[in-house]
Amino acid sequence: MRLTLKIWRQAGPTVAGRLVEYIEDHVSPDMSFLEMLDVVNEGLIKKGEDAIAFDSDCREGICGMCSLVVNGVPHGPDRGTTVCQLHMRRFKDGDTITIEPWRAAAFPVVKDLVVDRGAFDRIIAAGGYVSFNCGGAPDGNAIPIPKDIADVAMDSAACIGCGACVAACKNASAHLFMSAKISQLALLPQGQPERYRRVTAMVAQADAEGFGSCSNEGECEAVCPKEIPISNIARMTREYVKAALTASK
Amino acid sequence: MTLDAKIPGGAIVEKWDRHKFEMKLVNPANKRKYTIIVVGTGLAGASAAASLGELGYNVLNVCIHDSPRRAHSIAAQGGINAAKNYQNDGDSAYRLFYDTVKGGDYRSREANVYRLAQLSVNIIDQCVAQGVPFAREYGGLLDNRSFGGAQVSRTFYARGQTGQQLLLGAYQSLMRQVHAKTVTMFTRREMLDLVIVDGKARGIVARNLTTGEIERYAGDAVILATGGYGTCYYLSTNAVNSNVTAAWRAHKRGALFANPCFTQIHPTCIPVSGDHQSKLTLMSESLRNDGRVWVPKQKGDTRRPEQIPEAERDYYLERKYPSFGNLVPRDVASRNAKQVCDDGQGVGDSGLAVYLDFKDAINRLGVDVIREKYGNLFQMYHKITDEDAYTVPMRIYPAMHYAMGGLWVDYNLMSTVPGLHVLGEANFSDHGANRLGASALMQGLADGYFVIPYTIGHYLASAPLPKVTTDHAAFKEAADNVQGRITKLLSVKGSRGIREIHRELGRIMWDDVGMARTEASLSRALQAIPKLRDEFWQSVSVPGTPDNLNQSLEYAGRVADYLEFAELLALDALERRESCGGHFREESQTPEGEALRDDANFTYVAAWEFTGVGRKPEVHKEPLTFEEVHPTQRSYK
Known part of the structure; x- marks a missing residue:
């Protein structure tokens, strides 16, 4: 050709x-x-x-x-x-x-075609984890997790952090990326203790990095190579609102 | 030089616990006074950097990618072994240890392997606690599947993306430490030299890949977790940026390189389609749980697979190895695929492929079950080959996949350079001459989460480590050395493409140092490699300048190192005049064509000392003793 x-x-x-x-x-x-x-x-x-x-x-x-x-x-x-x-x-x-x-x-x-996606790492650093030091973990089977929950968490966890969602969005929003990690950890029992602190910190970091807001057009979902569904964004928004309403300070 | 593996005394089941007690500790308040440089952010590097940060050390983490999450551990598909015995099927740490030593064809160090099997259970607990979404059964408990070389189900998995999920777990812990400022992350940096001060590893020199600046990093210890050397074969399942450079530069500074000829050819990869190909894609070994491997009985049969009746198919693995069937270890599966193709029974346009057929499993379990287990792999296969494996059998062929060899380390994971520790695929220690499936993830994480946090403390507390800064003459010498090499690469200004030379090296390695090696083929490779190296330095074209992102320059540097390293690999293969695991010398086989070891003469680790480019390296031997598992002819029949 x-x-x-x-x-x-x-x-x-x-x-x-x-x-x-x-x-x-x-x-x-x-x-x-x-x-x-x-x-x-x-x-x-x-x-x-x-x-x-x-x-x-x-x-x-x-x-x-x-x-x-x-x-x-x-x-x-x-x-x-x-x-x-x-x-x-x-x-x-x-x-x-x-x-x-x-x-x-x-x-x-x-x-040329190379960009700096360090902002994604900084969003994860702001709270995209379970705060757990190595050593002393309970037995893996100590916390049973229903298969359907584990499966949905895995769907969200499949995000590869490529940034196509941002590139496709007219607002350059990082919502799909962020919401995938927030969903995974909000769905699983391990993520519960930091559930609200996490969503607040990650959204604040995304704002500071200059990513835009979501206006529900779904361009992100359409280009996502792992077909992460936009329902993650809805879940993230619910988490964010709940976090705001239950904030202790 | 005598190689002291520093294996603790006592019964094998007690060695690690005893050693943990005997090792010196660093007081919590003193930990932040020590700086540890970690090179690499794969499973081993990320888990080490995160765990050391959690302990309170000051960690500098150097990463070749734009983000630590890209490391090639991410591509591991099938799973991670652990001796949890959740299936009640007779598993134990001792059985995992036994399977691994046997699978490695009795060329690994027993004490290391036992520790690995012991720690395997902690890894699963650790990863579950991090929120890694492992596959679950309906009752909510963790699910397992089977892998090659084992008769129990001990492999934990997260769909076909286990490596990705484990790496993201480690990466998230790492980013948490970056946030806590115990770890400083340096992305898009490539380590190009090791700095030794007063006989100890005290730093590295790296190139900032974005600005081209040559940067110096000083510390109290250095950890290399820089992966394997599969891309020496040009086509492999490794990522295109994977390379031997960091390990090779450390080798040139005195770290011995052990068993480089122990390379693993993975049996289930998508076959080569043309010269343009830049990498080969693996189809997880887990597919052999449900897929059946076959070729037409008749040579040169060009019928489509569905036109070949059952009676005219040769399910050669099931026929030859009834007790393990399609789940024989990788080296056995690869060699048999090569054999049937050499005999003219291969399929596809090139005749260099065999079928992996899911028809029976789909009939038995239904297409939905197969889709749930392997959907992403079938999809990947479809994208590359444009074929639907739910309806036509996959075509697969072996490809270079994993390096069992690597820098020599003792029981503490320290190389022959004091202070230089080597983790994960970059070291040689646990897999002997053949790695079992789902064991690489286990080893990387065991090294990073559970071994190095203890052993590095012992090193730091034992060695006098006067403060060293990057003004030291040794840093200047290393930086000049790096600078000199870059200038040299840019000044050749020849006309040959870097990729073209790399491809040529790959062809030499695959044809003459590949799945079947002979005295003649290896001698031929040892003639051809130095010639190609000379040609590289006379005729390579490396465009651009050194002061910005220059991917041609990066690539040329890695190929240049491979042109030195390949010679060592071939030499090691030549001098090991026996077959074992992935190293198959045609001169040494049983009447049935299986690998025949020569235990009387080769029960040792060959650790090579660098003596100069183009000069014969000096071999040092670490004898291997087997007190627990007695070497026998491996049989999977």
Whole structure:
């Protein structure tokens, strides 16, 4: 296949970027999208030109590192798929593909298609855990957890922290990301003692990072590679309201 | 040099408890005065950094990714073993220990393995307490499944994403410590040298991958938890950024490298589709609980699988190993897949694949049960191959997966460089010549949560550690060394792609140092690798500048290290003239074609000392003694 690629190039965080056009002739339908970019880069490297920077690691859809907006859609056209799992058989010979980084004020561009998602780590650091020091844990079977609850908690826990939800949202809201972790821990007995402190702290941190609010359009759910449902946001909102109403101070 | 493993005395069941009592402690108020550098944030690194932070140490944690949550432990699918005996099926710490020593083909250290089996139960408790959503039964208790090499059900899991959930548990504990300011996190940093002052590991030099700055970190001890070296084979199930660089640089500074030839080829991966491929995707071993492996009996049969009648299929694992069937250990499963493909019975376009068929399980249990157990794996398979494994059998083939070898460590997980500790896949200690499924997660977390918090305290309390700052001459020397190498990489300005050279190295390794190794193939590899290394330094093209994010430069540095390391791996394989576990020397096999050990001559750990690039390293041997499990010919029949 022959493709025309319009790829965002930006030398660094403080300089302006622009779309640069590349023609790639040697694309096989069995390639993954990132392998196609590898081929483009190999061509650039052989010519001594600066390769296109993009993030990826596991290349099997679980690490959450890859982060490309393909033709305006985070992770590209396939539902429930990270861009590393998107295959070129999804495209046709002669197609033009535009490739951009996540765009959100809280995810500044580092270079080309690479952004800084440190804000997500800081949201987790604010409270996305069970405060429990290693050692002295009770037996794993001491707390029975109904299977249906454990299953819903697992659905929420499946979030890979890629940030596509933010990139898709017109408000650049981190609600889907946050709510997945808040839901998981609010559903499980282990998360109860810090349930309200957690939601308050994480939402405050997200606000401080510059993520926007939720206006219920569901773009996040539509692009989420792990298909985390928007019902998590509803649960988070309930948790947040309950936290506000039951606050001791 | 004599290798002292420092194994405590006493009966095997008491060694660890006794050792915990005998080790020195650091007073709670003094802990914050010690700085510990942890390199890596996978299961071993994150659990170590979090636990040491909780104890009150000052921890500096260096991470190669944009976030500690990306480490490759996240990709582990199937599960984690623990000798809980929740199934009442006869499990015990001793049985897990026994299975692991046997599974490792009697090339691991008994005392370490027993400790691992003992601690396995604490790991499950710890992870449940963190809120890891393990699979549950309807009664609310934890569910288990079976894995290869065991006849009990002791594997805990969280759908097909166990590694992810365990890593996120450790990551959350780690971020809690970052918030508490006991751990300082340095993301997008790559360790490029180890700094030794007065014979002790006192720091590292790392490159800030965003700014290109060469940074110095000083501390009282260094912990490497930097994973394995599978990407030496270019195509592997490892993440594309996984590399040997940190371990290799430590090796060049004096840490011995043990058993590098013990590599694991995983039997169930999605087959290679073309030259462009950048990695291979694993299909969890747990699939062998319900999938049946087969090939057509007739050579070169090109019919579609559903057109081949039952009588014309060869379920070769069930036929050859009736008691373990499809759940034989990984090395046995891989070798048999290679054998049937070499015999012309392979399937798919390349003939380098076998079927993993779920038809019987779907008929027996219903498609919903299979979907619930393995849905994400079937989905992943579909995305990559465009085939629906609910209706057609999966095609699978072995691929490079895990490194049992690694930096040599003693019972305290300390390398031959005092103060340098090595955890998880980066060390060599627990899996012998073959790792059993669901044991990597167990080892990474045991090392980080339950071993290093004790043993590092003992080291800190025992060693005089005068304060060292990054102005010390040793830091300057290391930083200059790193800088020099970067300048050299950028100044070659050749015309060959880095990936192209890496791919070529991978081909040498897979063809000649892969699943079946011979004197001739290994000698050939030992000729080819140095030649490729020379070519790399003459003709590689590394574009860009050193002062910003330059992924070509990062990649070139890692490939350059692999071009040195690969030679050691091949040499170790050449000198180990026996077959054991994942290391199969064709010259050493039983009449039935199984791996044949040579216990009289090779019951030892080969620990290699670096003597210079292109110079023959010196081998030091740690003899292995088996007091509990007596080495026999492994049989899974």
